[in-house]
Amino acid sequence: xxxxxxxxATLAVFTPHSAHxxxxxxxxxxxxTEGYILGELLARALEREGxxxxxxxxxxxxLVCYEALRNGEIDLYPEYSGTIEQAIxxxxxxxxxxxxxxxxxxxxxxxxxxxLGFDNxxxxxxxxxxxxxxxxxxxxxxxxxPGLAIAFSHEFLNRQDGWPGLAARYxxxxxxxxxEHGLAYExxxxxNLDATDCYSxxxxxxxxxxxxxxxxRGYFPEYQAAPLxxxxxxxxxxxxxxxxxxxxxxxxxxxxxxxxxxxxxxxxEVAHEFLEERPGxxxxxxSDRTRPPVRESRLDAVVRxxxxxxxLTLIALALGILVAVPLGVLIYRTRALAxxxxxxxxxxxxxxxIALLAFMIPVLGIGFRPAIVALFLYALLPILRNTTAALxxxxxxxKRVARGIGLTAWQRLRHVEIPLAAPLILAGIKxxxxxxxxxxxxxxxxxxxxxxxxxVTGLALNDTSLILEGAIPAALxxxLTELLxxxxxxxxxxxxxxxxxxxx
Amino acid sequence: MSVVQFDSVSKRYGRExxxxxxxxxxxxxxxxxxxxxxxxxxxxxLQMINGxxxxxxxxxxxxxxxxxxxxxxQLRRKIGYAVQGIGLFPHWNVARNIAILAEMxxxxxxxxxxxxxxxxxxxxxxxxxxxxxxxxxxxxEMQRVGxxxxxxxxxxxxxxxxxxxxxxxxxxxEVHREFERIREAGRRxxxxxxxxxHEAQKLADEIVVVNEGRVEQQAETQTILAQPANDFVAGFFxxxxxxx
Ligand SMILES: Nc1ncnc2c1ncn2[C@@H]1O[C@H](COP(=O)(O)OP(=O)(O)O)[C@@H](O)[C@H]1O
Ligand SMILES: [Mg+2]
Numbered sequence: 001x002x003x004x005x006x007x008x009a010t011l012a013v014f015t016p017h018s019a020h021x022x023x024x025x026x027x028x029x030x031x032x033t034e035g036y037i038l039g040e041l042l043a044r045a046l047e048r049e050g051x052x053x054x055x056x057x058x059x060x061x062x063l064v065c066y067e068a069l070r071n072g073e074i075d076l077y078p079e080y081s082g083t084i085e086q087a088i089x090x091x092x093x094x095x096x097x098x099x100x101x102x103x104x105x106x107x108x109x110x111x112x113x114x115x116l117g118f119d120n121x122x123x124x125x126x127x128x129x130x131x132x133x134x135x136x137x138x139x140x141x142x143x144x145x146p147g148l149a150i151a152f153s154h155e156f157l158n159r160q161d162g163w164p165g166l167a168a169r170y171x172x173x174x175x176x177x178x179x180e181h182g183l184a185y186e187x188x189x190x191x192n193l194d195a196t197d198c199y200s201x202x203x204x205x206x207x208x209x210x211x212x213x214x215x216x217r218g219y220f221p222e223y224q225a226a227p228l229x230x231x232x233x234x235x236x237x238x239x240x241x242x243x244x245x246x247x248x249x250x251x252x253x254x255x256x257x258x259x260x261x262x263x264x265x266x267x268x269e270v271a272h273e274f275l276e277e278r279p280g281x282x283x284x285x286x287s288d289r290t291r292p293p294v295r296e297s298r299l300d301a302v303v304r305x306x307x308x309x310x311x312l313t314l315i316a317l318a319l320g321i322l323v324a325v326p327l328g329v330l331i332y333r334t335r336a337l338a339x340x341x342x343x344x345x346x347x348x349x350x351x352x353x354i355a356l357l358a359f360m361i362p363v364l365g366i367g368f369r370p371a372i373v374a375l376f377l378y379a380l381l382p383i384l385r386n387t388t389a390a391l392x393x394x395x396x397x398x399k400r401v402a403r404g405i406g407l408t409a410w411q412r413l414r415h416v417e418i419p420l421a422a423p424l425i426l427a428g429i430k431x432x433x434x435x436x437x438x439x440x441x442x443x444x445x446x447x448x449x450x451x452x453x454x455x456v457t458g459l460a461l462n463d464t465s466l467i468l469e470g471a472i473p474a475a476l477x478x479x480l481t482e483l484l485x486x487x488x489x490x491x492x493x494x495x496x497x498x499x500x501x502x503x504x
Numbered sequence: 505m506s507v508v509q510f511d512s513v514s515k516r517y518g519r520e521x522x523x524x525x526x527x528x529x530x531x532x533x534x535x536x537x538x539x540x541x542x543x544x545x546x547x548x549x550l551q552m553i554n555g556x557x558x559x560x561x562x563x564x565x566x567x568x569x570x571x572x573x574x575x576x577x578q579l580r581r582k583i584g585y586a587v588q589g590i591g592l593f594p595h596w597n598v599a600r601n602i603a604i605l606a607e608m609x610x611x612x613x614x615x616x617x618x619x620x621x622x623x624x625x626x627x628x629x630x631x632x633x634x635x636x637x638x639x640x641x642x643x644x645e646m647q648r649v650g651x652x653x654x655x656x657x658x659x660x661x662x663x664x665x666x667x668x669x670x671x672x673x674x675x676x677x678e679v680h681r682e683f684e685r686i687r688e689a690g691r692r693x694x695x696x697x698x699x700x701x702h703e704a705q706k707l708a709d710e711i712v713v714v715n716e717g718r719v720e721q722q723a724e725t726q727t728i729l730a731q732p733a734n735d736f737v738a739g740f741f742x743x744x745x746x747x748x
Contacts, residue, residue, distance in 0.1 A: 395591075397587070398589075398591045398593065398594075400556070400587070401585070401589070403556060403580075404551075404554060404556055404580060404587070404663075405580060405585050405605060405653065406576075406577045406578070406579075406580030406581040406583075406605060407577065407604070407605075407608065415604070419595050420593075420594070420595060
């Protein structure tokens, strides 16, 4: 009997289907408040059904998320219908949600599940007092009040599908000013501003007691939120996630955003509470899976991320040294290579880090590996350039003598040229290390972790203390690295070279 | 018997003529000075002997064989080489600077340091200088270390390119005396490039006068001074006397 059970168990483990069923679902999210909350919500909903989930949150925008999904780096993430239509499919026309679902299926093979229930589109927010005094309920009502103080974010003011189109559609006469979005709410609080643009689920709407005007002429495109799912996992996740369809309305989403932004709650806590309070949310599930999230202590988090950060930096730096120093020597020995190689390395350096990371995704996916590769590429130039420059700068008389007394090319390199170039090479390595520590903070955008994590989240939450939680340790790490290299320099650079480089 | 033979050797740098049909033979176990105005091609001639410069035409024979450009380090280890800039390796102390070639040739430590001490004594460098670095030496001391390095493997041929050029007159006098001592310490072939006629006269058995890449005259030191072969040589000597 026992034997039979063991055989069955073994078969079960090794049956491909059951192995597949055991596979972890990787849930992604974009790097802004609502993205995190929805990601956490989807993840927790799956976990409640006993599905193992890996979180890959805070990915750097639509492109990164979408490419990660296409390349099988994540299995699903929350996306908006308007974003899919315009940014991913690049369609001019607007289609209904159900049409869009079929188009997504046809063109990408992905499944866009039913809407979670809210539309996070552009909206015009007015102070409640102003709205009530002038009986403003829809955007068109603004036309009768040309004297209202209105200011829009610069982006909204200038986008063709922002203010210019809106003014034309509703015949609005105002000449709004441009304002930084964060400041607009403050200006409304101090009654210096009557109306501004916002997203319909902004957590700030409640805080500042604002009223959203109805877009009754359907000017703004719809941004219905729903999970975008890879076909391979659709069968497993659809039944679970479909139960969330239509459960979050705009007010509920605003409230959740507000809890994170204003009440300092974590994404996990907010998502957990939503699932618990949902009708039937706490039924029939083991307490184990519904346990509320535990907050990691600040110090633990810093240490964990710092270690990851160092790991990223050091591996990339080591690879950079292994490649760039020999390459620098090669360039020095075969001058013909110098221009093209240094030019190429320089070109790599000018690619903005976030773009370089995005280019990596189709090839290497997201996470640790592409981050290492990107950091490695950034480390190349300083080391390469310093190695070559240092070798070229060695006193020509010294090189002539080394040749003339009968040292072989290898002996000259090994005993004379490299040792004399070592201080400058080390300086190049130091530069690369410091650059890497800085750039590694961006690795969080592609889910590689590190000290960039709280920075990315902090930017999403507009939470300075969270940003500092990543930025300060990163800065300290950079300073520490400088110091360590200075110590190393003191040890390996011989006295005479420090004192007077002109003596030969 | 000759150690070095040039046979119709020419070398140009672009339009600049550094050597033009030079045929020349350098006698064994003697000191030959190559003199001439600056830019006349003295260093070029010297560097063709150890293969640092490869002629465009003609052939150079050293130790009775044509220079093998594929095996230059072997040839060069049989040729001591010292230049005006000295070129001591700044990251090594005196002992290692002197002993580098022996180290590369696999001599053991004891043999190396014995030889280093012997050479330092020969040029009158105090023994404790072994651990000094080049930046802790005076010009004259550096020059002596450079000579020791050239002598380390006891090569049969020396090429010296204005090795005393940068020294002040007093120090130069001292180094000259040491040079004489080195010369007497063993029979060697020395080729000394200098633009200083006085130095050539004092140190060389034979003098080669070059001008614009051509050999104007080659003769015993006494002979050449008494009987300049042409107007250029006579003029060169006269100009030198007048400038003193
Ligand atoms: N590497 C070189 N490249 C170009 N021209 C050179 C080079 N070496 C020497 N020359 C030229 O060749 C001529 C002879 O130079 P050199 O042998 O150094 O003269 P000297 O040692 O007598 O001063 C000079 O006109 C010099 O400018
Ligand atoms: Mg010269």
